[in-house]
Amino acid sequence: MSKDLVVLTDISRTYQKGKEKVEVLHKLDLTIEEGDFLALMGPSGSGKTTLLNMLGGLDKPTSGSVRVGNDELQNMSSSALSRWRANNIGFIFQFYNLLPVLTAQKNVELPLLLTNLNGKERARRAATALSIVGLEDRANHYPRELSGGQEQRVAIARAIVSDPNLLLCDEPTGDLDRETADEILQLLQALNRDHNKTIVMVTHDAQAAEYAKHVLHMDKGTLATEVAA
Amino acid sequence: MKYLYLVWKSLWRKKVRTILTILSVFIAFLLFGLLSALNQVFGGSADLANAQRLVTLDKISIINSLPSAYLQRIESVAGVERVAHASWFGGYYQDPKNQFAQFAVDPERYLGVYPEVLVAEEQRDRWMRTRDSVLVGRDLMEAFEWSVGDRIPMYSSIWTNKSGGQVWDFEIAGVFDSDDPRGNTQLMLIQYDYFDEGRAFGNGTMGWFILSIDGAGNAAEIANAVDTQFANSPNQTKTSTEAAFAESFISQYGNIALIISLILTAVFFTILLVSGNTMAQSVRERIPELAVLKTLGFQDKGVLGIVLAESTFVMLIGGGLGLGVAVLIVNVLGLVPLPGFYLDGAALMQGGVYILLAGLLAGIFPAIRAMRLTIIDALSRA
Numbered sequence: 001m002s003k004d005l006v007v008l009t010d011i012s013r014t015y016q017k018g019k020e021k022v023e024v025l026h027k028l029d030l031t032i033e034e035g036d037f038l039a040l041m042g043p044s045g046s047g048k049t050t051l052l053n054m055l056g057g058l059d060k061p062t063s064g065s066v067r068v069g070n071d072e073l074q075n076m077s078s079s080a081l082s083r084w085r086a087n088n089i090g091f092i093f094q095f096y097n098l099l100p101v102l103t104a105q106k107n108v109e110l111p112l113l114l115t116n117l118n119g120k121e122r123a124r125r126a127a128t129a130l131s132i133v134g135l136e137d138r139a140n141h142y143p144r145e146l147s148g149g150q151e152q153r154v155a156i157a158r159a160i161v162s163d164p165n166l167l168l169c170d171e172p173t174g175d176l177d178r179e180t181a182d183e184i185l186q187l188l189q190a191l192n193r194d195h196n197k198t199i200v201m202v203t204h205d206a207q208a209a210e211y212a213k214h215v216l217h218m219d220k221g222t223l224a225t226e227v228a229a
Numbered sequence: 230m231k232y233l234y235l236v237w238k239s240l241w242r243k244k245v246r247t248i249l250t251i252l253s254v255f256i257a258f259l260l261f262g263l264l265s266a267l268n269q270v271f272g273g274s275a276d277l278a279n280a281q282r283l284v285t286l287d288k289i290s291i292i293n294s295l296p297s298a299y300l301q302r303i304e305s306v307a308g309v310e311r312v313a314h315a316s317w318f319g320g321y322y323q324d325p326k327n328q329f330a331q332f333a334v335d336p337e338r339y340l341g342v343y344p345e346v347l348v349a350e351e352q353r354d355r356w357m358r359t360r361d362s363v364l365v366g367r368d369l370m371e372a373f374e375w376s377v378g379d380r381i382p383m384y385s386s387i388w389t390n391k392s393g394g395q396v397w398d399f400e401i402a403g404v405f406d407s408d409d410p411r412g413n414t415q416l417m418l419i420q421y422d423y424f425d426e427g428r429a430f431g432n433g434t435m436g437w438f439i440l441s442i443d444g445a446g447n448a449a450e451i452a453n454a455v456d457t458q459f460a461n462s463p464n465q466t467k468t469s470t471e472a473a474f475a476e477s478f479i480s481q482y483g484n485i486a487l488i489i490s491l492i493l494t495a496v497f498f499t500i501l502l503v504s505g506n507t508m509a510q511s512v513r514e515r516i517p518e519l520a521v522l523k524t525l526g527f528q529d530k531g532v533l534g535i536v537l538a539e540s541t542f543v544m545l546i547g548g549g550l551g552l553g554v555a556v557l558i559v560n561v562l563g564l565v566p567l568p569g570f571y572l573d574g575a576a577l578m579q580g581g582v583y584i585l586l587a588g589l590l591a592g593i594f595p596a597i598r599a600m601r602l603t604i605i606d607a608l609s610r611a
Contacts, residue, residue, distance in 0.1 A: 058524065058604050079528050086526025093608070097521045101238040111525045113231050158525075 005165060005198050006032035006055060011064035013050055013221075024050045025061070026221040034165070037192040037199045039212035046218040048202040049170060055200060056089050056168045057081040068166065086114045090159030090197075094171035096151040098143040104130060104154045105139040111162045129157035132195075133187060149180035156187060160197065167191065169201040173208050185211040232531075236538045242511065247543065250507045254547025254587075255554075257500045258580060262555020264489045265576035266565070280445035282342065283452055284474040286437040288465040292317075294434035295464050302458055308443050308451045313338035316436035318419055319387040320397070322373060329369060331383065331417040332436075333424035336364070342441045345408045352377065352403025360423040362402035366414030368563075370404050377401050383417075389429040397427065410560070410571050440468070497587065504591035508540045512595040519599050520607030533600040540592025541585065548584035552577060 013025040024047045032038055040048045053059035054066050057073050066073040071084060098107045108126040117125070130136050133153040143151055152172060159167055169188065173181035189211050191197045201212060209215045217224040240247055285303060287293035294316065304312045318331035332339075336357050340346055348356075348364060356364045365375065375381065383397045390397060399419065407414055425432055442451050452468035459466045512519070519532055527535075558564045559572045 053605055056524070079530075082523065082526050082528045084526075085524065091524050093521075097517060097608075099238075099518055099521070101242050102235070106234070106238075110235075110522070113235070114526050119231070 003034055004031050005034040005036075005069060006030070006200075007065075007067045008051075008054070009065045009067075011051075011054065011061045011066065013047075013054070013059065014062045024221050025054075027064070028222055030216075030223065032198065032200065034198055035192070035196050037189065037211070037213045038201070039209035039215045040200065040202045040218060041204065041206070041209055041215060042218035042224070047221040048218050051218070052168050052170055052200060052202050055166070056091060057085050086111060086162065088164050088166060090162070090164040090167040092152070092155050092159050092167060092169040092172045094174040096143070096148075096155045096175075098151055098154055098158075100143050103140050103142055104135060104146065104157075107143070107154055108157045108161050110158060115162070125161055126157070129161040130154070132160065132191075133157045147180075148176050149183060152176065152180075152184050153187065156184070156191075160191065160195070165198055167197050167199045169199060169203075171203055172201060173203070173205060178207075181205070181208060232535060232538070236535055236542060239511075239515070239535070240539050240542055242515070246507060246510075250504055250543055251547040251550075253503050254500055254544055255551040257496045258548040258551025258584065259555050260496055260551075261493055261580055261583070262552050262559065262572055262576070263565075264493060265580070266555070266559045266570045266572045268486060268489050269573065269576075270570050280448070280470065280472070281442050282471040283440040283442060283448060283455070283468050284437055284471055285440060285455055285466050285468040286474075288456075288467040291437065293464070294431060294436055295438070295466065297433050297435050299438065299459065299464075299466070300435070303438055303440060303455055306451060306454045306458070308447045308454075309440050310443055311338065311341050311441040313342040313439045313441075314421070314435040314437065315339070315439065316421065316424065316434070317387070318383070318385055318417075318424065320383040320385040322381060322383060327373075329415050329417065330413075331363075331419055333419045333421045335421050336418070339418065339439075342439050345412060346405050347408055348403050348405040356402035356418075356420070359400060359402055360420050361399055362420065363399045364403050364405050364418040365401055366416045367404055367406050368414040369417060370401075371563075372415070375401055377403060388424070388431070390427045391429050393429070397424075410573075439471075497583065501587060501591055504540060504543060504587065505594065507543070508536065508592050508595040509598075511539070512536060512599050516602060516607045519602055520604050523602065523604050524608070529600045532602070533596045536596035536599045537589060537592045540595070541588030544584045544588035544591065548580065548587070552580045552584075 008028060008030040011025050011028040011030075012023065014021050014023045028051070030051075040051065042048050050059060054061060054073075055068065057076070060074050064074070069088065071088075073081065073084070076084060099110070102110070105123070105126050108129050109122045112122040112125060127136065127139065130139055133156050135150060135153050135157065138146060138150060138154075143154070146154065167188070172188070173184050176184060185208055188199055188201070192199050192213075199212075201208070203209055285295075285299075287295055297314075300312055300314060303309060313335065315332040315334045318333055320331050321327045322329075336353075340348070340353070352364070356362050369375075379401045381399055381401065383399060385395050385397060388397075389395055405414065405418075406412075421435075440451070440455070442448060448470050452470075455468045456466050522532060522535075523529070556572055556577070559570060
């Protein structure tokens with residue numbers, strides 16, 4: 001029986017825009033089981049990315065609680081959240097966000113700089129992560145020398161290199177053609193299936209959402225419906 | 230150390246911009262090195278002055294000579310251990326452009342008062358034995374490519390010799406060095422007896438006296454005792470420490486140290502603006518990348534450190550090269566033939582401190598901006 005990895009309780013998030021208060025998330029409850037692959041869909045401004053940021057400790061709720069594993073995020077300091085992210089979360093962005101001055105290998109090693117591993121061990125683990133995403137032969141290439149799909153694979157290798165439980169993907173195929181997008185989604189599916197990574201993916205693409213085990217629709221800061229994938 | 234690679238690679242993100250910034254820092258610190266060495270030329274003689282040496286000269290002007298009879302009277306003052314004398318020859322070699330200092334001195338007395346003047350014993354004996362010989366400083370020997378034994382004509386613009394001419398012929402008996410690399414070895418020492426007997430006027434006078442005393446603490450008392458002796462004579466004296474003498478001599482050129490400081494301040498201020506602007510631009514361009522680092526778990530302080538390290542690296546490379554080339558030009562190759570033109574350890578240390586300070590100051594504001602980046606806002610700029 002799977003246990004709950006993420007529990008969001010009565011989450012609200014309000015931003016001040018000039019004199020106006022904008023509520024992006026409204027009294028939202030959500031539980032995500034360990035090993036789940038969840039797709040979050042919804043129109044722009046529905047609160048998908050804000051919710052993803054909450055799960056990754058990049059943003060805090062105005063009210064309510066965010067528990068990931070055994071950690072209550074809403075009370076953590078900024079530096080404690082940084083440490084927590086380094087150990088527990090892997091981020092995958094729409095535009096890959098690789099450092100252009102570093103090779104694929106060194107980009108993947110970046111999260112390991114925050115550990116006590118020596119250079120040799122960092123290199124070994126980065127090479128393993130690159131081989132999981134099928135890019136071991138591109139280790140010494142710079143991002144400008146890679147295709148979009150390859151860059152996203154490097155970003156995925158970077159997300160998994162420190163072996164986090166939770167992968168947060170913000171439109172991971174939004175900048176890719178259909179064929180490449182499918183390859184990336186299959187890779188995410190394999191990470192979920194074979195490596196038991198819990199994945200939360202924000203997407204506008206219904207075809208991409210089909211790769212997930214569950215699909216949640218959001219609208220105006222609340223969860224609208226749950227659709228079986 | 231594990232972040233060094235990241236800092237280094239980030240530094241070369243825009244190669245041309247980084248190289249140009251490093252070049253500007255290089256020029257600034259090369260200038261710093263050369264001006265520091267120049268400062269030594271003017272201020273170095275005061276620094277090198279021996280606290281146990283006094284200088285007695287005419288109270289009215291250094292160009293007035295004093296009677297040679299003063300020598301014994303000064304020697305008799307309590308606390309005075311040795312007395313040497315020197316007279317300005319005021320000559321040049323072959324061309325009026327070839328000006329350098331020449332003093333007519335008593336060899337034994339002079340070397341006794343200036344133990345820092347180093348000369349081989351054999352050459353020293355040869356100088357003392359040969360009346361028309363001179364002892365020449367190492368830098369001067371090299372500048373004119375002279376050798377020991379050469380005969381050289383010196384034209385004196387002050388002293389006519391008894392044959393009515395102004396050209397004096399000397400033999401080089403030896404070469405001297407200084408025990409301090411900043412010491413003046415662009416100097417020629419002539420035998421006083423030969424000079425005094427040969428000159429057509431002014432015989433029996435001496436330019437100034439150098440007194441070696443028994444303790445720096447007695448300097449004021451001894452100086453007063455010397456000057457009191459000649460208080461009612463036609464040639465009153467003024468005695469001061471060698472450092473005070475050197476400083477008053479230097480002050481004739483104006484406040485060189487202040488001028489150099491002002492130039493360096495302007496240079497550093499410019500460099501801070503240039504490097505600060507480069508770093509600010511670099512951070513502005515990398516906001517999404519810095520946000521990614523924070524997303525991955527890098528602490529705010531870590532990001533601050535990375536940006537500060539980058540700006541310090543630029544300064545270390547440019548400043549280190551600048552100071553290195555200055556040492557090469559000044560100390561190793563000796564390309565600037567000025568007495569005392571030397572870059573000492575204190576100046577290099579000061580340069581090192583300025584490099585670190587400039588690195589930190591140029592990087593601090595961009596680094597604080599990077600530290601304060603909000604991840605969500607910064608990522609939205611990707």
